[in-house]
Amino acid sequence: MARTEVDRCPGVLAVHQAADGGLARVRVPGGRLTAAQLDVLRLAAAELGDGRLELTSRGNVQIRGLQADGPQDLSDRLFAAGLLPSMAHERVRNILASPLSGLDQQSRYDVLPVATALDRALCDCPALAELPGRFLFALDDGRGDLAELAADVAVRALDERVAVLSLGSRGVRVDWDAVPELMVGAAEAFLAVRDQEWRIAEVAGGEELILERLGLRATEVLPAETAQVVAGVHGAGLVVTVPLGSLTQEQAAALVLVGGEVRITPWRSVVVPAGSTGLEEVGLVTTPDSVWEGVTACAGQPGCAKALADVRADATTLLSATAGEAAGGLARVVGRGRVHWSGCERRCGKPGAGFVDVLAVGNGYLVDGERV
Ligand code: SF4
Incomplete structure:
Protein backbone atom coordinates (compact mmCIF):
# COMPACT_ATOMS: atom_id res chain seq x y z
CA MET A 1 0.00 0.00 0.00
CA ALA A 2 1.45 3.38 -0.99
CA ARG A 3 0.92 6.01 1.71
CA THR A 4 1.06 9.63 0.65
CA GLU A 5 0.62 11.36 4.00
CA VAL A 6 1.54 11.08 7.68
CA ASP A 7 -0.98 9.31 9.87
CA ARG A 8 -3.33 11.48 11.90
CA CYS A 9 -4.10 9.19 14.81
CA PRO A 10 -5.42 11.34 17.61
CA GLY A 11 -3.63 11.71 20.93
CA VAL A 12 -3.88 14.00 23.91
CA LEU A 13 -1.66 16.71 22.43
CA ALA A 14 -3.02 16.16 18.91
CA VAL A 15 -6.77 16.17 19.48
CA HIS A 16 -9.07 15.19 16.59
CA GLN A 17 -11.92 17.58 15.88
CA ALA A 18 -15.00 15.37 15.60
CA ALA A 19 -18.57 16.44 14.97
CA ASP A 20 -19.26 16.43 18.72
CA GLY A 21 -16.10 18.38 19.73
CA GLY A 22 -12.49 17.45 20.46
CA LEU A 23 -11.58 13.77 20.73
CA ALA A 24 -8.52 12.84 22.80
CA ARG A 25 -7.03 9.34 22.84
CA VAL A 26 -5.02 8.44 25.92
CA ARG A 27 -2.48 5.66 25.41
CA VAL A 28 -2.48 3.07 28.21
CA PRO A 29 0.55 0.78 27.66
CA GLY A 30 -0.25 -2.77 28.77
CA GLY A 31 -3.79 -1.57 29.55
CA ARG A 32 -2.77 -0.87 33.15
CA LEU A 33 -4.43 1.88 35.16
CA THR A 34 -4.36 2.37 38.89
CA ALA A 35 -7.73 3.15 40.45
CA ALA A 36 -6.45 6.69 41.08
CA GLN A 37 -5.54 7.14 37.40
CA LEU A 38 -8.94 5.82 36.30
CA ASP A 39 -10.52 8.37 38.61
CA VAL A 40 -8.48 11.16 37.02
CA LEU A 41 -9.79 10.06 33.61
CA ARG A 42 -13.35 9.79 34.95
CA LEU A 43 -13.27 13.31 36.38
CA ALA A 44 -11.68 14.72 33.23
CA ALA A 45 -14.47 13.19 31.12
CA ALA A 46 -17.07 14.71 33.45
CA GLU A 47 -15.55 18.18 33.66
CA LEU A 48 -14.00 18.60 30.20
CA GLY A 49 -15.81 16.15 27.92
CA ASP A 50 -19.15 14.42 27.45
CA GLY A 51 -18.85 12.40 30.67
CA ARG A 52 -18.03 9.02 29.15
CA LEU A 53 -14.80 7.04 28.83
CA GLU A 54 -14.57 5.07 25.60
CA LEU A 55 -12.47 1.90 25.46
CA THR A 56 -10.81 1.36 22.08
CA SER A 57 -9.96 -1.76 20.08
CA ARG A 58 -6.31 -1.28 21.11
CA GLY A 59 -6.99 -1.08 24.83
CA ASN A 60 -6.72 2.70 25.03
CA VAL A 61 -9.16 5.26 26.44
CA GLN A 62 -10.88 8.13 24.58
CA ILE A 63 -12.60 11.24 25.84
CA ARG A 64 -15.01 12.97 23.45
CA GLY A 65 -16.80 16.30 23.36
CA LEU A 66 -13.85 18.40 24.56
CA GLN A 67 -14.39 22.15 24.40
CA ALA A 68 -11.72 24.47 22.93
CA ASP A 69 -9.72 24.85 26.16
CA GLY A 70 -10.23 21.21 27.19
CA PRO A 71 -7.07 19.65 25.68
CA GLN A 72 -4.64 21.86 27.65
CA ASP A 73 -6.42 21.14 30.94
CA LEU A 74 -6.59 17.44 30.07
CA SER A 75 -2.88 17.15 29.28
CA ASP A 76 -2.01 18.93 32.57
CA ARG A 77 -4.13 16.45 34.52
CA LEU A 78 -2.72 13.41 32.70
CA PHE A 79 0.86 14.58 33.18
CA ALA A 80 0.27 14.99 36.93
CA ALA A 81 -1.24 11.47 37.06
CA GLY A 82 1.73 9.85 35.29
CA LEU A 83 -0.30 9.14 32.16
CA LEU A 84 1.77 11.40 29.91
CA PRO A 85 5.41 10.50 30.66
CA SER A 86 6.74 11.76 27.31
CA MET A 87 5.20 14.59 25.30
CA ALA A 88 7.17 13.55 22.21
CA HIS A 89 6.11 9.89 22.36
CA GLU A 90 2.52 10.14 23.51
CA ARG A 91 0.95 8.77 20.29
CA VAL A 92 3.47 5.96 19.80
CA ARG A 93 3.06 4.17 23.16
CA ASN A 94 0.85 1.51 21.56
CA ILE A 95 1.67 -1.54 23.65
CA LEU A 96 -0.80 -4.38 24.14
CA ALA A 97 -0.29 -7.04 26.79
CA SER A 98 -2.44 -10.12 27.54
CA PRO A 99 -4.90 -8.66 30.08
CA LEU A 100 -5.07 -11.87 32.14
CA SER A 101 -1.30 -12.11 32.33
CA GLY A 102 -0.16 -13.68 35.61
CA LEU A 103 -3.74 -14.26 36.78
CA ASP A 104 -4.70 -17.72 35.54
CA GLN A 105 -3.20 -21.05 34.53
CA GLN A 106 -3.12 -20.23 30.82
CA SER A 107 -0.58 -17.51 31.51
CA ARG A 108 2.86 -18.97 30.81
CA TYR A 109 4.69 -15.80 31.82
CA ASP A 110 3.65 -12.47 33.34
CA VAL A 111 4.33 -10.04 30.51
CA LEU A 112 3.15 -6.87 32.27
CA PRO A 113 6.58 -5.97 33.70
CA VAL A 114 7.95 -6.39 30.16
CA ALA A 115 5.28 -3.97 28.87
CA THR A 116 6.44 -1.41 31.43
CA ALA A 117 10.10 -1.92 30.47
CA LEU A 118 9.26 -1.64 26.76
CA ASP A 119 7.31 1.58 27.36
CA ARG A 120 10.29 3.04 29.18
CA ALA A 121 12.73 1.98 26.46
CA LEU A 122 10.42 3.42 23.78
CA CYS A 123 10.19 6.80 25.52
CA ASP A 124 13.97 6.81 26.07
CA CYS A 125 14.62 6.58 22.33
CA PRO A 126 14.19 10.03 20.71
CA ALA A 127 14.08 8.63 17.15
CA LEU A 128 10.99 6.53 17.97
CA ALA A 129 8.89 9.66 18.51
CA GLU A 130 8.63 9.49 14.69
CA LEU A 131 6.81 6.14 14.67
CA PRO A 132 3.37 6.29 13.04
CA GLY A 133 0.55 6.37 15.59
CA ARG A 134 -0.74 3.05 14.23
CA PHE A 135 2.44 1.06 14.81
CA LEU A 136 1.59 -1.62 17.38
CA PHE A 137 3.56 -3.75 19.86
CA ALA A 138 2.03 -6.84 21.51
CA LEU A 139 3.16 -8.98 24.44
CA ASP A 140 1.26 -12.26 24.58
CA ASP A 141 1.51 -14.34 27.76
CA GLY A 142 1.36 -17.55 25.72
CA ARG A 143 -2.41 -17.99 25.38
CA GLY A 144 -2.57 -16.47 21.88
CA ASP A 145 -5.22 -13.88 22.70
CA LEU A 146 -3.45 -11.02 20.91
CA ALA A 147 -2.69 -12.86 17.67
CA GLU A 148 -5.83 -11.56 15.93
CA LEU A 149 -4.73 -7.95 16.49
CA ALA A 150 -1.87 -8.32 14.02
CA ALA A 151 0.72 -6.23 15.86
CA ASP A 152 3.76 -5.01 13.95
CA VAL A 153 6.18 -6.40 16.52
CA ALA A 154 4.87 -9.19 18.77
CA VAL A 155 6.26 -11.49 21.41
CA ARG A 156 4.58 -14.66 22.62
CA ALA A 157 5.68 -16.55 25.72
CA LEU A 158 6.78 -20.15 25.37
CA ASP A 159 7.78 -20.38 29.04
CA GLU A 160 9.40 -18.27 31.74
CA ARG A 161 12.72 -18.14 29.92
CA VAL A 162 11.96 -18.07 26.23
CA ALA A 163 9.55 -16.25 23.90
CA VAL A 164 8.98 -16.04 20.16
CA LEU A 165 9.60 -12.60 18.71
CA SER A 166 7.59 -12.22 15.54
CA LEU A 167 7.11 -9.78 12.70
CA GLY A 168 4.04 -10.97 10.82
CA SER A 169 4.24 -14.75 10.53
CA ARG A 170 8.05 -14.84 10.85
CA GLY A 171 9.32 -15.73 14.30
CA VAL A 172 12.55 -16.29 16.17
CA ARG A 173 13.19 -17.61 19.69
CA VAL A 174 14.62 -15.05 22.12
CA ASP A 175 15.29 -14.79 25.85
CA TRP A 176 12.91 -12.58 27.82
CA ASP A 177 15.85 -10.47 29.03
CA ALA A 178 16.48 -9.30 25.47
CA VAL A 179 12.85 -8.57 24.56
CA PRO A 180 12.48 -4.80 25.26
CA GLU A 181 15.72 -3.99 23.46
CA LEU A 182 14.83 -6.17 20.46
CA MET A 183 11.33 -4.71 20.13
CA VAL A 184 12.71 -1.18 20.21
CA GLY A 185 15.40 -2.24 17.74
CA ALA A 186 12.75 -3.62 15.39
CA ALA A 187 10.87 -0.31 15.52
CA GLU A 188 14.06 1.63 14.79
CA ALA A 189 14.81 -0.70 11.89
CA PHE A 190 11.28 -0.14 10.55
CA LEU A 191 11.89 3.62 10.48
CA ALA A 192 15.14 3.00 8.60
CA VAL A 193 13.60 0.80 5.87
CA ARG A 194 10.22 2.46 5.37
CA ASP A 195 9.30 5.28 3.04
CA GLN A 196 5.87 6.70 4.01
CA GLU A 197 4.40 3.40 5.27
CA TRP A 198 2.66 3.22 8.65
CA ARG A 199 2.95 -0.52 9.32
CA ILE A 200 5.64 -3.19 8.76
CA ALA A 201 3.25 -5.25 6.61
CA GLU A 202 3.03 -2.32 4.16
CA VAL A 203 6.79 -2.38 3.47
CA ALA A 204 7.76 -4.78 0.67
CA GLY A 205 9.93 -7.47 2.27
CA GLY A 206 9.84 -5.47 5.51
CA GLU A 207 9.88 -8.44 7.90
CA GLU A 208 13.03 -9.91 6.36
CA LEU A 209 14.76 -6.54 6.10
CA ILE A 210 14.13 -5.74 9.75
CA LEU A 211 15.16 -9.18 11.05
CA GLU A 212 18.34 -8.89 8.99
CA ARG A 213 19.13 -5.51 10.58
CA LEU A 214 18.62 -7.10 14.01
CA GLY A 215 21.00 -9.93 13.08
CA LEU A 216 18.21 -12.51 13.45
CA ARG A 217 16.91 -15.25 11.18
CA ALA A 218 13.30 -16.48 11.33
CA THR A 219 13.10 -20.12 12.43
CA GLU A 220 9.60 -20.35 13.93
CA VAL A 221 6.14 -20.52 12.40
CA LEU A 222 3.64 -19.13 14.86
CA PRO A 223 0.64 -21.26 15.88
CA ALA A 224 -2.45 -20.00 14.06
CA GLU A 225 -4.94 -20.52 16.90
CA THR A 226 -6.28 -17.55 18.81
CA ALA A 227 -7.84 -17.54 22.26
CA GLN A 228 -10.83 -15.38 23.17
CA VAL A 229 -11.20 -13.69 26.53
CA VAL A 230 -14.85 -13.42 27.59
CA ALA A 231 -16.64 -11.96 30.61
CA GLY A 232 -16.43 -13.97 33.82
CA VAL A 233 -13.94 -15.25 36.36
CA HIS A 234 -10.55 -16.39 35.06
CA GLY A 235 -8.37 -17.54 37.94
CA ALA A 236 -7.65 -14.49 40.09
CA GLY A 237 -9.14 -12.09 37.54
CA LEU A 238 -12.68 -11.05 36.64
CA VAL A 239 -13.27 -9.93 33.06
CA VAL A 240 -15.99 -7.27 32.98
CA THR A 241 -17.56 -6.37 29.64
CA VAL A 242 -18.43 -2.68 29.18
CA PRO A 243 -21.53 -2.40 26.94
CA LEU A 244 -20.40 -0.93 23.60
CA GLY A 245 -17.11 0.00 25.28
CA SER A 246 -18.57 3.20 26.71
CA LEU A 247 -18.15 3.70 30.47
CA THR A 248 -20.66 5.99 32.15
CA GLN A 249 -19.65 8.08 35.15
CA GLU A 250 -21.44 5.64 37.45
CA GLN A 251 -19.71 2.62 35.91
CA ALA A 252 -16.27 4.23 36.01
CA ALA A 253 -16.85 5.20 39.65
CA ALA A 254 -17.78 1.58 40.47
CA LEU A 255 -14.51 0.38 38.93
CA VAL A 256 -12.55 3.01 40.87
CA LEU A 257 -14.17 1.76 44.07
CA VAL A 258 -12.90 -1.77 43.37
CA GLY A 259 -9.45 -0.32 44.02
CA GLY A 260 -6.02 -1.65 43.03
CA GLU A 261 -5.36 -1.97 39.31
CA VAL A 262 -7.82 -2.02 36.43
CA ARG A 263 -6.61 -3.53 33.16
CA ILE A 264 -8.17 -2.31 29.92
CA THR A 265 -8.50 -5.06 27.30
CA PRO A 266 -8.67 -4.59 23.51
CA TRP A 267 -12.15 -6.18 23.57
CA ARG A 268 -14.12 -3.36 25.28
CA SER A 269 -13.78 -4.96 28.67
CA VAL A 270 -11.66 -4.54 31.78
CA VAL A 271 -10.03 -6.97 34.22
CA VAL A 272 -10.44 -6.47 37.96
CA PRO A 273 -9.72 -8.83 40.86
CA ALA A 274 -12.05 -11.86 41.09
CA GLY A 275 -14.65 -11.29 43.78
CA SER A 276 -15.10 -7.59 42.97
CA THR A 277 -18.66 -6.46 43.65
CA GLY A 278 -21.04 -3.64 42.76
CA LEU A 279 -20.49 -3.94 39.00
CA GLU A 280 -23.64 -5.67 37.65
CA GLU A 281 -25.74 -3.11 39.54
CA VAL A 282 -24.41 -0.29 37.33
CA GLY A 283 -24.93 -2.18 34.06
CA LEU A 284 -21.52 -3.80 33.65
CA VAL A 285 -21.41 -7.42 32.46
CA THR A 286 -19.68 -10.18 34.44
CA THR A 287 -20.98 -13.33 32.74
CA PRO A 288 -20.46 -14.53 29.16
CA ASP A 289 -24.16 -15.20 28.48
CA SER A 290 -25.12 -11.51 28.27
CA VAL A 291 -26.52 -10.15 24.97
CA TRP A 292 -23.89 -7.38 25.23
CA GLU A 293 -20.98 -9.84 25.13
S1 SF4 B 1 -17.11 3.69 10.76
FE1 SF4 B 1 -18.26 4.98 12.17
S2 SF4 B 1 -16.76 6.22 13.26
FE2 SF4 B 1 -15.73 5.36 11.45
S3 SF4 B 1 -15.94 6.97 9.89
FE3 SF4 B 1 -17.67 5.56 9.63
S4 SF4 B 1 -19.34 6.40 10.84
FE4 SF4 B 1 -17.45 7.42 11.50
Missing part, protein backbone atom coordinates in the same frame (compact mmCIF):
# COMPACT_ATOMS: atom_id res chain seq x y z
CA GLY A 294 -18.95 -9.40 21.93
CA VAL A 295 -21.04 -6.46 20.64
CA THR A 296 -19.07 -3.42 19.50
CA ALA A 297 -19.93 -0.24 17.60
CA CYS A 298 -18.12 2.69 16.02
CA ALA A 299 -18.89 6.24 17.20
CA GLY A 300 -21.70 6.77 14.68
CA GLN A 301 -23.97 9.84 14.85
CA PRO A 302 -23.78 12.39 16.34
CA GLY A 303 -20.04 12.09 17.06
CA CYS A 304 -18.90 11.28 13.53
CA ALA A 305 -19.81 13.45 10.55
CA LYS A 306 -19.52 10.48 8.18
CA ALA A 307 -22.05 8.34 10.05
CA LEU A 308 -25.31 7.37 8.38
CA ALA A 309 -27.01 6.33 11.65
CA ASP A 310 -26.79 6.57 15.42
CA VAL A 311 -25.50 3.01 15.60
CA ARG A 312 -24.96 3.01 19.37
CA ALA A 313 -28.53 4.10 20.04
CA ASP A 314 -29.88 1.54 17.57
CA ALA A 315 -27.78 -1.27 19.08
CA THR A 316 -28.84 -0.23 22.58
CA THR A 317 -32.52 -0.18 21.64
CA LEU A 318 -32.23 -3.63 20.10
CA LEU A 319 -30.25 -5.21 22.94
CA SER A 320 -32.32 -3.60 25.68
CA ALA A 321 -35.48 -5.17 24.30
CA THR A 322 -36.54 -8.61 25.45
CA ALA A 323 -36.17 -11.33 22.84
CA GLY A 324 -39.88 -11.17 22.03
CA GLU A 325 -39.81 -7.43 21.47
CA ALA A 326 -36.76 -7.41 19.20
CA ALA A 327 -38.63 -6.86 15.99
CA GLY A 328 -37.52 -6.97 12.39
CA GLY A 329 -34.53 -8.45 10.61
CA LEU A 330 -31.99 -6.95 13.00
CA ALA A 331 -33.23 -9.33 15.71
CA ARG A 332 -31.13 -12.00 14.07
CA VAL A 333 -27.91 -10.42 15.34
CA VAL A 334 -28.88 -10.70 19.03
CA GLY A 335 -26.79 -13.32 20.82
CA ARG A 336 -24.59 -13.99 17.77
CA GLY A 337 -21.27 -13.50 19.61
CA ARG A 338 -19.05 -10.97 17.93
CA VAL A 339 -21.15 -8.33 16.21
CA HIS A 340 -19.83 -4.96 15.03
CA TRP A 341 -22.11 -2.02 14.18
CA SER A 342 -20.68 0.57 11.75
CA GLY A 343 -22.05 3.94 10.69
CA CYS A 344 -20.27 3.74 7.32
CA GLU A 345 -18.06 1.45 5.29
CA ARG A 346 -14.86 2.41 7.11
CA ARG A 347 -15.96 0.13 9.97
CA CYS A 348 -13.80 1.88 12.58
CA GLY A 349 -12.95 -0.24 15.61
CA LYS A 350 -14.02 -3.52 14.08
CA PRO A 351 -12.71 -6.70 15.76
CA GLY A 352 -9.56 -8.31 14.43
CA ALA A 353 -11.19 -11.66 13.56
CA GLY A 354 -14.54 -13.00 12.31
CA PHE A 355 -17.64 -11.01 13.27
CA VAL A 356 -21.19 -10.32 12.16
CA ASP A 357 -21.08 -7.08 10.15
CA VAL A 358 -23.96 -4.64 10.79
CA LEU A 359 -23.57 -1.69 8.41
CA ALA A 360 -25.71 1.47 8.25
CA VAL A 361 -26.63 2.38 4.67
CA GLY A 362 -28.77 5.47 5.24
CA ASN A 363 -32.21 3.95 5.15
CA GLY A 364 -31.60 0.84 7.21
CA TYR A 365 -28.88 -1.72 7.77
CA LEU A 366 -27.07 -4.51 5.95
CA VAL A 367 -26.19 -7.60 8.01
CA ASP A 368 -23.24 -9.39 6.42
CA GLY A 369 -24.12 -7.59 3.18
CA GLU A 370 -27.80 -8.52 3.23
CA ARG A 371 -30.49 -5.87 3.66
CA VAL A 372 -32.66 -6.34 6.73
